[in-house]
Amino acid sequence: MPIVSVIEAVRDTIRSEMKQNPSVFILGEDIGARGGVFLATDGFVELFGPERVIDTPLAESSICGIAIGSAVNGMRPIAEIQFADFVWPAVNQIVGEASKIRYGTYGKKICPMTIRIPYGGGVRGGLYHSQSIEVIFSHTPGLKVVAPATAYDASGLLRSAIRDDDPVIFLEHKKTYRLVKGEVPSDDYTIPLGKAEIKREGEDLTVITYGLMLHYVLQSAVECEKLGISVEVVDLRTLRPIDRETIVKSVSKTGRALIVQEDTAAVSISSEVSAIISEECFFDLDAPIMRLTPLEIPPMPFSPIQESEYLPSKQKITSAVSKLSSI
Amino acid sequence: MTNELNKSRLKKMFRTMLISRALDERVWILNRQGKAAIAASAQGHEASQVACIEALDPSLDHFLIYYRQFTVTLALGTTPEEQLRTFLAKDGEIMSGARQFPLHGSHPRVDLFSFSNVVGTQLPQAVGVALADKMRDSNAVTVVFFGDGAASQGDCHEAMNFASIHSLPVIFFCENNGYAISVPLSKQMAVENISSRAAGYGMPGVLVDGTDIFDVFEATSEAANRARRGEGPTLIESTVERLLPHTTDDDHSKYRRKDDIEGLSRMDPLPITAEKLVSINVLSKSDIQMMEKEAKLIVDDATEKIGNEPYPGVETMLLHSDLEF
Ligand SMILES: Cc1ncc(C[n+]2csc(CCOP(=O)(O)OP(=O)(O)O)c2C)c(N)n1
Numbered sequence: 083m084p085i086v087s088v089i090e091a092v093r094d095t096i097r098s099e100m101k102q103n104p105s106v107f108i109l110g111e112d113i114g115a116r117g118g119v120f121l122a123t124d125g126f127v128e129l130f131g132p133e134r135v136i137d138t139p140l141a142e143s144s145i146c147g148i149a150i151g152s153a154v155n156g157m158r159p160i161a162e163i164q165f166a167d168f169v170w171p172a173v174n175q176i177v178g179e180a181s182k183i184r185y186g187t188y189g190k191k192i193c194p195m196t197i198r199i200p201y202g203g204g205v206r207g208g209l210y211h212s213q214s215i216e217v218i219f220s221h222t223p224g225l226k227v228v229a230p231a232t233a234y235d236a237s238g239l240l241r242s243a244i245r246d247d248d249p250v251i252f253l254e255h256k257k258t259y260r261l262v263k264g265e266v267p268s269d270d271y272t273i274p275l276g277k278a279e280i281k282r283e284g285e286d287l288t289v290i291t292y293g294l295m296l297h298y299v300l301q302s303a304v305e306c307e308k309l310g311i312s313v314e315v316v317d318l319r320t321l322r323p324i325d326r327e328t329i330v331k332s333v334s335k336t337g338r339a340l341i342v343q344e345d346t347a348a349v350s351i352s353s354e355v356s357a358i359i360s361e362e363c364f365f366d367l368d369a370p371i372m373r374l375t376p377l378e379i380p381p382m383p384f385s386p387i388q389e390s391e392y393l394p395s396k397q398k399i400t401s402a403v404s405k406l407s408s409i
Numbered sequence: 410m411t412n413e414l415n416k417s418r419l420k421k422m423f424r425t426m427l428i429s430r431a432l433d434e435r436v437w438i439l440n441r442q443g444k445a446a447i448a449a450s451a452q453g454h455e456a457s458q459v460a461c462i463e464a465l466d467p468s469l470d471h472f473l474i475y476y477r478q479f480t481v482t483l484a485l486g487t488t489p490e491e492q493l494r495t496f497l498a499k500d501g502e503i504m505s506g507a508r509q510f511p512l513h514g515s516h517p518r519v520d521l522f523s524f525s526n527v528v529g530t531q532l533p534q535a536v537g538v539a540l541a542d543k544m545r546d547s548n549a550v551t552v553v554f555f556g557d558g559a560a561s562q563g564d565c566h567e568a569m570n571f572a573s574i575h576s577l578p579v580i581f582f583c584e585n586n587g588y589a590i591s592v593p594l595s596k597q598m599a600v601e602n603i604s605s606r607a608a609g610y611g612m613p614g615v616l617v618d619g620t621d622i623f624d625v626f627e628a629t630s631e632a633a634n635r636a637r638r639g640e641g642p643t644l645i646e647s648t649v650e651r652l653l654p655h656t657t658d659d660d661h662s663k664y665r666r667k668d669d670i671e672g673l674s675r676m677d678p679l680p681i682t683a684e685k686l687v688s689i690n691v692l693s694k695s696d697i698q699m700m701e702k703e704a705k706l707i708v709d710d711a712t713e714k715i716g717n718e719p720y721p722g723v724e725t726m727l728l729h730s731d732l733e734f
Contacts, residue, residue, distance in 0.1 A: 115664035116591035139561035139597045140528055140589045168527055171562065206446040208510045210526030379730040384446070385498040385507035391723045 083265040088258045091233040091266050092122050092198070095240045096160060098270070100130055103158065106244060109136040109145060110162030110198075119164055120200060120259055142168055146175035146197060150249075153195040154183060158244060166201035166215040166253070173218065180249040181224030195250075196243045202255040202294055202344055204393055208384035211256075214345035219251045220322040220354070226275055227322040229253040231296035233264040235319055238273030246275060253321075255294045262297065278325035280332065284314035287338040287407050290329060290355050292318040295342050295394060302399035309400075311407045321351055329355060330362045337368035340406050342394055347375040369409035374402045414463070414626060419691045422463055422484075422622060423682060426455040427704040429480040430679060432489055435708050436496045436511070440657040444716070445496040448511060451479035453652035454584055456678030457619035459484045461582055461647070464629035465552060471538045473522040473531040473553040474512070477584070477651075481554065482512055485519045490711040499718040506728070507721050529562030531555065532581070536568045539577040539642075550636045552580045558589025560603050569644065573610040578636035580629065581644040584619065586651035591664035604646035612642050619647035620678040622685075650676035 086094065100106045107130075108123060114137035117124030127135040138145050142163060149159040163169045169176075176197065183193040203212030220227045226248055230236040236254065243250035281296060282303050291299045296317050303313040316332050318324065333339045339359050341352040352373045359371055374394050376382070382392040414422075433452050439445040451458065458480035462472075467485045474481050482492060491503050495514075498507040504521075505514030515523050522538065524531050535553030542549045559565060560583060572579045583603050587594050600606070607614025615632070617624045625647055632643035652673050654661040662670065686692040692700075727733050 111589070112591045114591070117663070119590070119658075137592050137596050139592070140558040141561040141563065143563055170527060171529070171564070208513070208526075209508060210510065377727065377730075378732055379727065383508045383726065384505075384510060385502075385720050387720045387722055388508070388726050391726065 083267050085263050086233050086266050087260050087263045088233045088236050088254065089120055089122060089260060091237040092240060092254060093124065094266070095237045096123065097126065097129070099241060099244045100126075100134065105156065106158045106160065107134040107136070108160045108162065109138050109149065111138055111140055111145075111164050113137060113162055118162060120256070122162065122198070142172035143175055146172040146180070149195045149197070150175060150180050150183070150193055153193045153249075154191050158194050160196045160198060160244060163197060163199045165211055166199045167210045167213045169199055169215055176225070176249070176251070177218060177222050181222045183224075184248060185224055192247045193249050194247045196240070196252050197249070198252045198254060200254050200256045200259070202257060203382045204257045204294065204389070206384065206386065206389065207256075207382075209380050209382070212382045214381065216253055216321050217345065217350050220351060222322075224248070225322060226250045226320070227253065228275060228320050229255070229292045230319055231255065231258060231293055231317055232262060233266050235273060235279075235317075237266050238271050239275065239319065241270070242272045242275050245272070250275070253293070257294050258297070273319070276320045276323045276325060278316050278318045278320070278328040280314060280328070281317045282313065282315040284312040284336065286312045286336060287340065287403060288314045288316060288332045288336045289340045289342055289399070289403065290316045290318065291342040292321065292351070293344060295344050298394065298396045299342055299399055301396045302403065305396065305400050306403050309404065311403055313403060318351070324354060324358070326358050326362070329358055333359050333363045334366040337366055338406055339363075339367070340372045340374060340402055342374045342399055342402075344393065345375065346378050346381065347373055348378060350375070369406055372402060372406045374399060414623065416691050418463065419686060422459045423686060423692065424700055424704070425459050425484050426480065426679060426682060427700055428489055428707060429455050429459075429483050431704040431708040432492060433479055435712060436493070437653070437657060439496065439712070445511075445657075446498070447657055448496060449476045449656045450651070450653040451477055453586065453650045453673070453676065453678065454619065455480045456622045456682050457584055457625050457647040457649050460622040460625035461552070461629045464626050465550060465633055467519060469549045471520050471522060471535075471542075471549060471551040473535045473538070473551065474524055475528070475531060475554055475556065475559070476510065476512060476526065477556065478512065478554060482521065485521065487516055487519055489707050490715065493708075493711045494715050494718075497715055498720060499715055500721045501718065502721070506725060529555065529559045529564040532559070532562070532564050532568035533571070535579055536572045536577060539572065539579045540575065543575070543577055548637055550578045550580060550633050552582055554582050554584060556589065557583065557585040557587065557594060557597060557603060558592070561589075561597055569610045569612070569642070572642040573612045576639060576641035578639070579642040580632045580636060581642060582629070583644065583646045584649055585646050586649050588651060588655070590655045590659065591661075602646055604644055607644040612644060614644045614646065617645060617647050619649035620676055620681045622682055649678070652677060
């Protein structure tokens, strides 16, 4: 199986979906000749032409509004928001509008669109190229939210997202784009939306995470093994609908749960996971639920020392695991 | 401000352009050396920016800028050292405490409004700044800078509409360099000029050659006078070329034709301005050479000094946050 990076997996998957289905088209800023600022659509305008690879004006509300219109009228648009930090002008269209189409029309209309959004930090992006924005969308009934961490998951989940009949917010962590590589089959596989995956089996403690943090958690788990702590790692992969079953099964087994995320803590994915565990695993817990998140300040300082202090790291995860396992 | 561009003002303007260029070139080198994480360049925009500021009053007026405004910040009176420090994110960075990208934040001496990286958000905010002035009978003018790309945002339309309804003292100063990263003007709008949109809002729209300091100065002075007389906003479109790629992360040979890139130097405002100033006997060729040397020296000194400074440590991280203690 070929080894590819996350960005290559994304690129190959969009290309193959566009080849297979003429209703799939892409729109966004600089996705044409430039190939996207992260090169997710490099070479596409030459391959598919400017009718299916639309370089839009700099206007996110219209990018998403136009995607909605064309989706409801039978196309399968993939909109690219250049950076998560710039999605805010489009929140009206996504949260306010796209999410309500199927429910609000009593099922007469559907909105099969995918919005790809590079997000996350650790790339010296400062306050406006580092944000985690998943919560706004994960809170919204009618949307699906996907946040893969590996090349294999990115490809299989993106294929499912494009083929799904509902609006899907597809979050790609910028730092994983080139850093993270893995085997990706060249066949047409899909991974179902809404299913978490156990990325490492363990007995003593469950760490629940997603996105870039998965990789730090997995590195820490190796370290913890040497310290005699067996860590099970749950990669959420889809943030809405969240996979309660996998979380509950794992935490019921280990009796201890640590949630690690790059986003700030208040009213976040970790709050939701924590609530699920309290609701369903109360009598199985051997220790309080623990969360490892950044400080509650705007993400994240541009200056390098402060940026690394801000983010959870392998070391911080290992010490949180040690602490939790000793309670 | 009088509306006379005398010799000493012209000299000062040209000096600012030279320092801006020297600093700009330096931050690109520092980026390639791995010392500056990112830079957007003002190269090509210097004449437009310096002449616009010269027509205004930094001690009274308000300035909402965006990331390509190296020359504006210098013209307003920030120092080259302060500016360079924003690129290197070093301790003592005066704009945002090194929390933000270069030039972002605010300044203790100059009324630079905090600006976001989200393109277009500054436009309605500028209108609010002007509204506050009008409510308190201030004589200040608010200038908001934006690119041709930003002109596509809904915020731009909404801002111009409101400002004109309420005759607010705003100058909408668009630096049209023909590209929003890689997207050419023809894919951003079906009209040729942004200034022609002004008619739709009921305000004057003025098109100026952004390489001509006299042209830009005159148009901005007139817009400022109009605003101070209570007659409302003006849209100025200043046409320039972006001489370099969008930022240090970009490669414009992917989307600009080779001959187009090669022809860019013809629109370089530095030689254009130098030639003009020599022809009207404001400067001699040797003056210019001396001034260029001086600009390099200033930048060398700043680079050396800041290069050895530490990054801010973790102790200031929580200041001005919800967690401040
Ligand atoms: C809302 C938003 N969308 C996208 C971006 C990414 N981006 C940064 S600059 C830029 C192009 C801006 O072009 P223009 O306004 O013409 O200014 P220029 O850089 O040419 O001076 C884009 C798309 C952003 N910063 N904000």
